[in-house]
Every structure is written in structure tokens, then in C-alpha cells.
Amino acid sequence: MWRRGRERRRRRAGGACVAKANRTGETRGDAAILLALRTSHTVTDLHAHLRSRLLDAIAGLGVERTAAESCVRLEPPKNRDHGDVALPAFQVAKLAGKAPPALAAELASRVTADDVVESATAAGPFVNFRFRRTALARAVLGAIQSGAAPYGKAAPNGQVVCIDFSSPNIAKPFHIGHMRSTTIGNALCRIHRHVGATVHGINHLGDWGMPFAKMMTAYMRWGNEQELHAQPMRYMFELYKRYGREVKENPGLDAEAAKHFQALESGADNVERRMWQLLRDESLKAFQGPYTRLGVTFDHITGESFFEDKMAGAMQRVTASGVLEQSEGASVVWLKELGIKEPCILQKSDGTTLYHTRDLAAAFYRETTFHPTRILYVVGAEQKLHFDQLKGVLTKMKEPIAAAVEHVPFGLVLSKTDDGKWEKFASRSGNAVFLDEILDEAVAKVRGVIREKNPDLLGADQVAEQVGVSAIVFNDLKNSRIKDVKFDWDSMLQFEGETGPYVQYACARLSSILRKAEAPVPAVAAIDLELLADAERVLLTMMDFGTAVQKAAEQSEPSHVTGHTIALAGEIHSYLREHYVVGQEPRIRDARLVLVDAARSLLATGLGLLGITAPDRM
RNA sequence: GCGCCCGUAGCUCAGUUGGAUAGAGCAUCGCUUUUCUAAAGCGGCGGUCCCAGGUUCGAAUCCUGGCGGGCGCGCCA
Known part of the structure; x- marks a missing residue:
């Protein structure tokens, strides 16, 4: 990482490759949905109900029910005016041996209105359905108000998910480049x-290996403890940059670092060991700052050093499996039969271990300790080969845990050059932008906006912190993670449109209404649901929440959640424009209070899933 | 050279395992504040979905071949 002036830090970076739905997650089985439906008195899952009705109708046409199951895919119509959900009837028509438009018409007539379904209309080869507005409101608002899944936390689904994320290199500044793995x-x-x-959230700290040895070497040559304690992050960054400069004049430094690393890996209680402890402690303390601001916690902080004494066991296991070979003095595993040309090196010719070895040991450890169904490695896309190799070695060893290993790649953070092109961030002249500085800048800007728009706000500094940090985090989670993040101060500090502050603002407005209503939020059962017929767009958007979260989990893609919060905030903003709450006659006010409260609650839940808090005022 | 990824409006991006007239935000041009926060809402403008073939009743989406950009490729992480 120090060579060629390029900064390569452990487990971060990115590239541009996509992991597009390359894994299948758990989806609720239809049987489970139908069971839930039968055991509850009120219909809370409108889609499941409709689906069941449709399958009945199709079975009535003489089509095999099991065959029909996979063909019944309800989707939102392109144009909302068409209906709430639609069924493209092409596949069912093929099964029934009829022309799609004819079949659509037949299905539309067979799915008669009931408590939930208001109408079914054929439009060419599509069948458009409309839910009864009262059923829609009752199902959605009732579930949100009672905290039922998917709006509230679901019952245990049997999955155990290890998530390896953040994983910064100790002894280096926590800068913008570390943010993506951390927030995702x-x-x-x-x-x-x-x-x-x-869930086991794991910080696989980079507290071992050559990069660390280099920092140690720099500190042993030029460091002093007072300065380290005074400003650990910045001071270590200075040492890091100095090593980078001096190694160009004196290439022998790398050999020195290698020697220190061997001494450290020997396990002896020596000066290297004490140095390691000191630098590790200081770094961890320093990382806590950004972690706290970003609302990040870990269940386990087990860095590479944690696996130091598990390396030999891992190597034995690989050897015993018979896949290990010698090549040019190193121990490697060839993966050509798995389509990977580059061998995976597990032990260098000098006997020391590598990144792969530690990840292998970690995989074994996690397997026996947590019994995970999935292990997600939230690491930049440029390390795809590494994880392909890791999974490849486990596969070749016929280890079942291989199936659980999933790389969750993400794109680079890019900065704009003077001539307007985008390039990899912070690679020039060792100039890193510290994450804290970015957050501070955003918070300061927000503070200014508050001064201007809401000068009497109490606790303005705390709110500014919440809103400023959300702008940065939200921006990072807004798009598909594989996309590069264009780091541009202007757009980063923009709080209008699809931003964190926009969603928070919707929450604040809703909170404000609840405060000023001078009436408590009634129970769903106590209001006249007919009065919410004008809120159908809001309700339909709310109903999409479960799908968004489910997809986010399956595809390891938080942007589905981000997108839903934007959509819901937009709908509620529009709704509020024309529908007042305060000052309305009690029946209308009460109905709208339930809606407003549910919207606020769901927005806060969505933001919470992203690690963002929602202030009541801003 | 080989492998992987990306290419949709001026910019940044959505587009659900192939479905109806390809949607947002920013920018730009208008409009909206005698009631709950204008960090907002409503409207206008803006498209060769990189190109060419193929599969299909139907392709931005799947396949093949190009073009452009990015990332990676044995003892770093």
C-alpha cells in the first residue's frame, strides 16, 4: 500500500463491479403467508389475500394450482391510475391455453369484490386491482400502530448473519474512504x-500485517509518545506520510518493517508487542469518535490480530484437505478449475502469513462460534478477487461454510479534479480528508440554515449534528452501493431534494402537527377510515415498506430503504399541502392524526435502519 | 493481454426475477406562504436507455459482438 505512492488500505476502496442479486435470500413462502392469513381475523396482508383469491380463480379455470403459483406475480402498475396492483396475465394465459386479453377478462370477472378487493378490471392483457380504501387504511395503519412486521421488527427468521464491516487499518486516519464500508x-x-x-456485526480491524509493521517502524524511528497521545489520529497520519516519503530514499525501511513484523508474529513479549498494543489502543480510542457520530456499534471487535494464534490451525486444516501446493517457495492453493487463474497464496516464502490466511482462519472461527447462514464482507469492489479466492479455497476444501461467504462490494469515493474529471479520492500527495472534518462542515452548514429558518429552535446544536451527519450518511446510502460516490462539497452540503435532511424535515413537520393537534392520536379502530380515502397514495407507499426492507436484506442493498424513505416523505409532503389536520372537525382531525403519526413513525423507522435519527424539530 | 464492473435527461441516479405512455432529484423557466416548518408543494423544458445483431407475443432489462470509462491480475491489504 505504500508502494508506488498509491494508497491501498485494508478492506476499503472500491471499484466498479456489480453483485447484482447474486445471492438468494429468504423469501416468505406462500404457505406461510396463507397460514398467517387464515389465523388472523383481519386481513393485514392485502397482497397475500389478493394472491389467494387469484389462485382460486385460476384453479377455477382448470389450471394446476401449483403451476399457477409461480405465474402469479403482482406488481405495481406503471401508471397509478390503473390500479393499486396489477397482474400481467401472459404466463397464466399460456398455462390456460388462452389469449392473454381473454384470460385477463375472465380473471377480472372471477375475482369478485370482497372485504378487501374493491374491483378487478381487465385492461388488455393486464388485470388491475383496487383495494377497498378502508381495508387498505386498516391494514397498513393498524400494523404500523401496533408495531407489527414488517413495519416493526419481525419474529426470528432463523438466519444468523455475520457482517464484517468498517475494518479500518489501525494507525491510520479514519477518513472519507472508510465511510462507505462503515455506513453500509x-x-x-x-x-x-x-x-x-x-446479527453479528464484526469489526475486522486491520491491526496486523505489513502495513501495521510499517507504522510501527515509523513510530520506533521518529515517534514520541506525548505527541501521539495529544492527537493520535493526526500524529499517526504524519508518521504514515513520513514513512511514505522516506522509503523512497531508503528502500531498506521495508525490510526493517518486515523484520519487525516477524518479531511481532513470533508471539514473544518484546518491544514490537508493546508497540503494537500502544498503537492499537490509541487508534481504537480515536475511531470511537466517528463511530459514535455515525451511530455505529459492533458486536465483536476481532481484528486480524485476534486470529494470530488461529493461523497454524487454519493452515493445518488446509494442508489436511490436500489442496495446498508449493510454488516458488510459497504455499498456495490453485483455483483454476473454479475459473480463477491467480493462485491464492496462504504462506509466503519467509513463512509469514497473509491477508487470505487470516480471512480463512476468521471464516473457520466464525463457523464454529456463530454458525452463520450468511457471512457478509462489506469491502470495496476492488477486492473482489480476494473474496472470490477465499470462497474458492473453502469450496475446493469442500467446506460447507463456503456457501455462506458473500462479498458485498461497493464503489469508490471519487473527487473532482481541477479540469472537472472524477478520480479516486485522496490518492494525491497523501492528502486525506478526515471524516470528522466532513461531518463538521456539514453540521456547520446546517447550523447556519437553522439560524436562518428556525432561529428560536431549542437544542439547535444537537439538531444540527443530527441533520448534518444525516446528510452525509444518507448521501452515501442513497444510490446502489456499487456506484462510485462522487464526493463534491456542493452536492454533499445540499439539503434540498432527495437528501437526509429532506426526509428528516418531513418527520419534523409531522411531529409539529402532532404537537399542535391538542388531541391524542386515536387507535385505528376508533376512527372513520372512509375519511382517509384521499390518502391512498400515502397508504400505498407505506405498504411498499416491507418489500423494500426485504429486498435490502436479500440483496445487501440499503438503498432500497433509502429510496422508500424518500418516496414516503414525498407523498406525505404532497398530502399535507392540501390536507390540514389542526383545526379540522374532530372526526377528520382524528383520522388524519392516525395517518400523520403512522407516517412519522414509519419514516423514523426507515431512517433508523440507515443509522440516522429523526429530530422532532429542525 | 486476461478477468470483473459500469454506460438511461445538461448533471447525479431509479427503473422490482423481460411487461402498459422509461421515472425522480439537481440545474433551468414559471407558479404557490391570511392555518399545522417554503429544508416544502405544483407545473414547463429536457430521452438514439452507448452502438449493432439475436432470443421473445413483448427488451433499458436476457444472449453475442463491438465502443467508451473504471477496477483487478503470486508472496500488500
């Missing part, structure tokens, strides 16, 4: 917990 991993932890998984 944090969101995935929260999302998986929400859908019922047992």
Missing part, C-alpha cells in the same frame, strides 16, 4: 435485525 455495514446490521436475523 451498519445499515445492513440494522436491516437484518429488523427482518428477524440474529
Whole structure:
């Protein structure tokens, strides 16, 4: 990482490759849905109910029910005016041996209105359905108000998910480049917990290996403890940069570092060991700052050093499996039969271990300790080969845990050059932008906006912190993670449109209404649901929440959740424009209070899944 | 050279395992504040979905071949 002036830090970076739905997650089985439906008195899952009705109708046409199951895919119509959900009838028509439009018409007539379904209309080869507005409101608002899944946390789903994220290199500044793994991993932890998984959030700290040895070497040559304690992060960054400069003049430094690493790996209680402890402690303390601000917590902080004494066992296991070979003095595993040309090196010719070895040991450890169904590695896309190799070695060893290993790649953070092109961030002249500085800048800007728009706000500094940090985090989670993040101060500090502050603002407005209503939020059962017929767009958007979260969990893609919060905030903003709450006659006010409260609650839940808090005022 | 990824409006991006007229935000041009926060809402403008073939009743989506950009490729992580 120090060579060629390029910064390569452990487990971060990115590239541009996609892991597009390359894994299948757990989806609720139809049987489970139908069971839930039968055992409850009020219909809370409108889609499941409709699906069941449709399958009955199709069976009535003489089509094999099991065959029909996979063909009944309800989807939102392109144009909302068509209906709430639609069934493209092409596949069912093929099964029934009829022309799609004819079949659509037949299905539309067979799915008669009931408590839930208001109408079924054929439109060419599509059947458009409309739910009764009261059923829609009752199902959605009732579930949100009672905290039922998917709006609230789901019952245990049997999955155990290890999420390896953040994993910064000790002895280096926590800068913008470390943010992506941290925010994405944090969101995935929260999302998986929400859908019922047992989650182990793991910080696989880079506290071992050559990069660390280089820092140690720099510190032993030029460091002093006072300065280290005074400003650990910055001071270590200075040492890091100095090593980078001096190694160009004196290439022998690398050999010195290698020697120190061997001494450290020997396990003896020596000066290297004490140095390691000191630098590790200081770094961890320093990392806590950004972690606290970002709302990040870990269940386990087991860095590479944690696996130091598990390396020999891992190597034995590989050897015993018979896949290990010698090549140019090193111990490697060839993976050509798995389509990977590059061998995976597990032990260098000097006997020391590598990144792969430690990840292998970690996989074994996690297997026996946690029994995970999935192990997610939230690491930049540029390390795809590494994880392909890791999974490859486990596969070749016929280890069942191989199936659980999933790389969750993400794109680079890019900065704009003077001539307007985008390039890899912070690679020039060792100039890193510290994450804290970015957060501070955003918070300061927010503070200014508050001064201007809401000068009397109490606790403005705390709110500014919440809103400023959300702008940065939200921006990071807004798009598909594989996309590069264009780091641009102007757009980063923009709080209008699809941003964190926009969603928070919707929450604040809703909270404000609840405060000023001078009436408590009634129970769903106590209001006249007919009065919410004008809120159908809001309600239909709310109903999409479960799908969004489920997809986010399955595809390791927090942006599905981010997108839903934007959509819901937009709908509620529009609704509020024309529908007042305060000052309305009690029956209308009460009905709208339930809606407003549910919207606020669901927005806060969505933001919470992203690690973002929602202030009541801003 | 080989492998992987990306390419949709001026910019940044959505587009659900192939489905109806390809959607948002920013920018730009208008409009909206005598009631709950204008960090908002409503409307206008803006498209060769990189190109060419193929599969299909139907392709931005799947396949093949190009073009452009990014990332990676034995003892770093």
C-alpha cells in the first residue's frame, strides 16, 4: 500500500463491479403467508389475500394450482391510475391455453369484490386491482400502530448473519474512504435485525500485517509518545506520510518493517508487542469518535490480530484437505478449475502469513462460534478477487461454510479534479480528508440554515449534528452501493431534494402537527377510515415498506430503504399541502392524526435502519 | 493481454426475477406562504436507455459482438 505512492488500505476502496442479486435470500413462502392469513381475523396482508383469491380463480379455470403459483406475480402498475396492483396475465394465459386479453377478462370477472378487493378490471392483457380504501387504511395503519412486521421488527427468521464491516487499518486516519464500508455495514446490521436475523456485526480491524509493521517502524524511528497521545489520529497520519516519503530514499525501511513484523508474529513479549498494543489502543480510542457520530456499534471487535494464534490451525486444516501446493517457495492453493487463474497464496516464502490466511482462519472461527447462514464482507469492489479466492479455497476444501461467504462490494469515493474529471479520492500527495472534518462542515452548514429558518429552535446544536451527519450518511446510502460516490462539497452540503435532511424535515413537520393537534392520536379502530380515502397514495407507499426492507436484506442493498424513505416523505409532503389536520372537525382531525403519526413513525423507522435519527424539530 | 464492473435527461441516479405512455432529484423557466416548518408543494423544458445483431407475443432489462470509462491480475491489504 505504500508502494508506488498509491494508497491501498485494508478492506476499503472500491471499484466498479456489480453483485447484482447474486445471492438468494429468504423469501416468505406462500404457505406461510396463507397460514398467517387464515389465523388472523383481519386481513393485514392485502397482497397475500389478493394472491389467494387469484389462485382460486385460476384453479377455477382448470389450471394446476401449483403451476399457477409461480405465474402469479403482482406488481405495481406503471401508471397509478390503473390500479393499486396489477397482474400481467401472459404466463397464466399460456398455462390456460388462452389469449392473454381473454384470460385477463375472465380473471377480472372471477375475482369478485370482497372485504378487501374493491374491483378487478381487465385492461388488455393486464388485470388491475383496487383495494377497498378502508381495508387498505386498516391494514397498513393498524400494523404500523401496533408495531407489527414488517413495519416493526419481525419474529426470528432463523438466519444468523455475520457482517464484517468498517475494518479500518489501525494507525491510520479514519477518513472519507472508510465511510462507505462503515455506513453500509451498519445499515445492513440494522436491516437484518429488523427482518428477524440474529446479527453479528464484526469489526475486522486491520491491526496486523505489513502495513501495521510499517507504522510501527515509523513510530520506533521518529515517534514520541506525548505527541501521539495529544492527537493520535493526526500524529499517526504524519508518521504514515513520513514513512511514505522516506522509503523512497531508503528502500531498506521495508525490510526493517518486515523484520519487525516477524518479531511481532513470533508471539514473544518484546518491544514490537508493546508497540503494537500502544498503537492499537490509541487508534481504537480515536475511531470511537466517528463511530459514535455515525451511530455505529459492533458486536465483536476481532481484528486480524485476534486470529494470530488461529493461523497454524487454519493452515493445518488446509494442508489436511490436500489442496495446498508449493510454488516458488510459497504455499498456495490453485483455483483454476473454479475459473480463477491467480493462485491464492496462504504462506509466503519467509513463512509469514497473509491477508487470505487470516480471512480463512476468521471464516473457520466464525463457523464454529456463530454458525452463520450468511457471512457478509462489506469491502470495496476492488477486492473482489480476494473474496472470490477465499470462497474458492473453502469450496475446493469442500467446506460447507463456503456457501455462506458473500462479498458485498461497493464503489469508490471519487473527487473532482481541477479540469472537472472524477478520480479516486485522496490518492494525491497523501492528502486525506478526515471524516470528522466532513461531518463538521456539514453540521456547520446546517447550523447556519437553522439560524436562518428556525432561529428560536431549542437544542439547535444537537439538531444540527443530527441533520448534518444525516446528510452525509444518507448521501452515501442513497444510490446502489456499487456506484462510485462522487464526493463534491456542493452536492454533499445540499439539503434540498432527495437528501437526509429532506426526509428528516418531513418527520419534523409531522411531529409539529402532532404537537399542535391538542388531541391524542386515536387507535385505528376508533376512527372513520372512509375519511382517509384521499390518502391512498400515502397508504400505498407505506405498504411498499416491507418489500423494500426485504429486498435490502436479500440483496445487501440499503438503498432500497433509502429510496422508500424518500418516496414516503414525498407523498406525505404532497398530502399535507392540501390536507390540514389542526383545526379540522374532530372526526377528520382524528383520522388524519392516525395517518400523520403512522407516517412519522414509519419514516423514523426507515431512517433508523440507515443509522440516522429523526429530530422532532429542525 | 486476461478477468470483473459500469454506460438511461445538461448533471447525479431509479427503473422490482423481460411487461402498459422509461421515472425522480439537481440545474433551468414559471407558479404557490391570511392555518399545522417554503429544508416544502405544483407545473414547463429536457430521452438514439452507448452502438449493432439475436432470443421473445413483448427488451433499458436476457444472449453475442463491438465502443467508451473504471477496477483487478503470486508472496500488500
